[in-house]
Amino acid sequence: MASAEQIIWLSDGTCGLGPLREDLAEEYWRWDEDPTSLIGYGRPVPESLKSRTQGLQQQLLGRNIRFTVYDVTEAGNPVPSGMTTLQPDNYVRTAEYILVIAPEARGKGLATRATRLTLDFGFHVANLRSIWLKVLAPNKSAVRVYENAGFEHVGALRQAGYWRGAVCDELIMDALAADFSGPSVLASDSKAPSGA
Structure with a gap:
């Protein structure tokens, strides 16, 4: 039987998704509080490890x-x-999407793959019809990740964020279940549900 740290629910062969792990609390905190993550979130105030663990x-x-x-x-x-x-x-079957990638894991394509796998789960397991996100307009690498994963631009909140101390727009992007194109690691014929 796999231990908690080895559970992978979805995988595309390069990236996998598994459950949150209590033993990774300090890693999650480190990823969230990395200065480049704080800039990307537009959140200038770091959180303590104790607060993050709670x-x-x-x-x-x-x-x-x-x-x-x-x-x-x-x-x-x-x-x-x-x-x-x-x-x-759950009232309208939509969800907001949030992503953080460890600083040392960036630039490997994991962000796009993780986003795509999460959309796959959202549309094929959670039965969501729309998944949306907000991203700061100057965060060009994040915008590319989301575009490559299947999100489309649908609007902007003008002057709603800060990027490196300057006011900026916050882009709104969404992906629809009706537009989600394959391949799906969940919807393929080879991944038939148990008991099927």
């Missing part, structure tokens, strides 16, 4: 859909490399 306890019990992102390129040794979150609004 928050993780609530997240482990919460209603949001959260994944640990793994680099699974080294067989038998998945490396925790980030987190994705879907914050659903």
Whole structure:
């Protein structure tokens, strides 16, 4: 039987998604509090490890859909490399998407792959019809990740954020279940549900 740190629910062969792990609280905190992450979030105030650990306890019990992102390129040794979150609004079957990738794991394509896998789960398991996000307009690398994963630009909140101390727009992007194109690691014929 696999231990908690080895559970991978979805994988495309390069990137995998598994459950949040209590033993990774300090890593999650480190990724979130990295200065480049804070700039990307537009949040200038770091959070303490104690606060983040207490928050993780609530997240482990919460209603949001959260994944640990793994680099699974080294067989038998998945490396925790980030987190994705879907914050659903069950009344209208939509969710906000949030992503953080460990600084040392950036530039490997994991962000796009993790986003694509999370969309796959959101549309094919959680039965969401729309997933949306906000991203600061100057954060060009994040915008490319989201575009490559299937998000489209739908608007902007003017002067709603800060990027490196300057006021900027916050872009709104979304992906629709009706537009989500394959390949899906969940919807393929080879991944038939148990009992089918």
